[in-house]
Amino acid sequence: MVRDVAFGQYFPGNSLMHKLDPRAKLLCFVAFIVVIFFTFNYASLGVVAAFTVFALISAGISPKFYFKSLKVILFVVIITSLLNLFYGSGEPIWEWWILKLTWNGIHRAVFVSVRIVCLILLSSCLTFTTSPTELTDAIERLMKPLKVIRFPVHEVAMMMSLALRFVPTLLEETDKIMQAQRARGADMDSGNFIKRAKALVPILIPLFVSAFRRAYDIATAMECRCYRGGTGRTRMKTLHMGARDIVSFVVTAMIIGGVIVCNILLTSVL
Amino acid sequence: MSHILELRNLSFIYGKGTPFEKKAVDDVSLTIEKGEFIGIIGHTGSGKSTLVQMLNGLITPSEGQVLLDGKDIWSEPKKIRDIRFRVGMVFQYPEYQLFEETVYKDIAFGPQNRGLTGDELDKAVRKAAEFTGLRPDMLDKSPFDLSGGEKRRAAIAGVIAMEPEVLILDEPTAGLDPMGREILFSQIVNYHKEKGNTVLLVSHSMEDIARVADRILVMNHSHLAMLDTTKAIFARGDELETMGLKVPQITKIMQVLKAKGVDVPDGILTVDEALEVLSSLLKKEGKLW
Secondary structure (H helix, E strand, C coil), rough: CHHHCCCEEEEECCHHHHCHHHHHHHHHHHHHHHHCCCCCCCCHHHHHHHHHHHHHHHHHHCCCHHHHHHHHHHHHHHHHHHHHHHHHCEEEEEEECCCCHHHHHHHHHHHHHHHHHHHHHHHHHHHHHHHHHHHHHHHHHHHHHHHCCHHHHHHHHHHHHHHHHHHHHHHHHHHHHHHHHCCCCCCCCCCCCCHHHHHHHHHHHHHHHHHHHHHHHHHHHHHHCCCCCCCCCCCCCCCCCCHHHHHHHCCCCCCHHHHHHHHHCCCCCC | CCCCEEEEEEEEECCCCCCCCCEEEEEEEEEEEECEEEEEECCCCHHHHHHHHHHCCCCCCCCEEEEEECCCCCCCHHHHHHHHHHHEECCCCHHHEEECCHHHHHHHHHHHCCCCCCCHHHHHHHHHHHHCCCCCCHHHHHHHHHHHHHHHHHHHHHHCCCCEEEEEEEEECCCCCCCHHHHHHHHHHHHHHHCCEEEEEEEHHHHHHHHHEEEEEEEEEEEEEEEHHHHHHHHHHHHHHHHCCCCHHHHHHHHHHHHHHCCCCCCCCCCHHHHHHHHHHHHHCCCCC
């Protein structure tokens, strides 16, 4: 069923990772994800991989769910590492037809796959431990300076949280409509590409209609509660940076420093 | 009469193998005869909807079998679509499944999937529209221009047009105004009378069920609690109340009258019946002419 998709799922919990201020968490993760792409030798790659493992452990979420999100991109990882494997530069150590295996290619393949895996694991870790509301709050606060250039920060954040809120609702709705059309003999599970695409019409049209209906309903409901945009709104739960958030900044800074030092001291293998 | 549907130890478990595992239907066995009108009642979350969705193979039972005309519907999983044409299912708020440009095309969706073409298709569509009281001029309109009640009727016509042997309706009158409910309801009853098909009606309105059902199936906490004739079920009012259900108001009134010593028979289910009994009683006592 459609509901089995684990995209952006949030698992409530009480771990170190859960307790971090979402702003700090978001900033650290973004910084860290950038750093992943600045690893050019095995020492720095090792630092990055080790920290990824540390982050996952401190989130206290069953590895099962990480495997689930990895499964989705497994194909991408395999294709990109295969491409890298055979298109490296330098002396070939093995050759067959157009395929050339070089040490450079092997290194590239390892780096590319470790980088992608770390990237996916970390972003899963972020969504697993941060509720959608916390995440949009954090984005809203972090984007606040953009108000100076008249960027509608509050509106964008509100749109994001509404969108996230409706993901499960629309999934459920899709499921219901699919069942109803199946009951009328709609055949969605067989036939060629065109036939399958056509079979989506009886699902997509009712889904759009109901999405619009829900949009009107929620707009009315918001107006009934005197929603007037972001100006003058206060928060029920204000975000506070604490000691552990500062520690997380320091740790991230150290990782970045470590990676830079490794890059300066050791030669690049790529 | 012969069995049209037979359920054998039917169970369904949601989210099997996860921490959210929940048994929605637990070991239900029963038989339904051809041409019967069955009412299905039960509190919210008692497993009614899950049960009926297993009858036409929309969901696969975790355990047990559904037999249609003596044959397991899952014996050939590739042919499950044929089962869905024979056991028609109208979901709650079916108007949300309308999608075509015109009402006609939307009603034709089901029978077309069944393989009807040309005159046969046209006949099926027009007949279904007539049964549900849609005027011929409405057939060329966009379904999105109809009123709420008309949309509902168009959606029900879409299922009836497949000419299913068994028709399942999940709360068909929910959210309609009293007039709309009354009309739709009598159309369903007429359909059952004329076609002689088996009808299963899920409803929260005991009054509606009391008026039309031959037998009532009561679900309680995923179990089959009772299956008996309408009179017999509503005679067990106390038990029904412990399940969060009720007997029709008029039945309750008559029961109270009887307890107070008025000489009325048991098992009065409709206002008309009660009127007849009470007026003849009053005539006998010379209080009404």
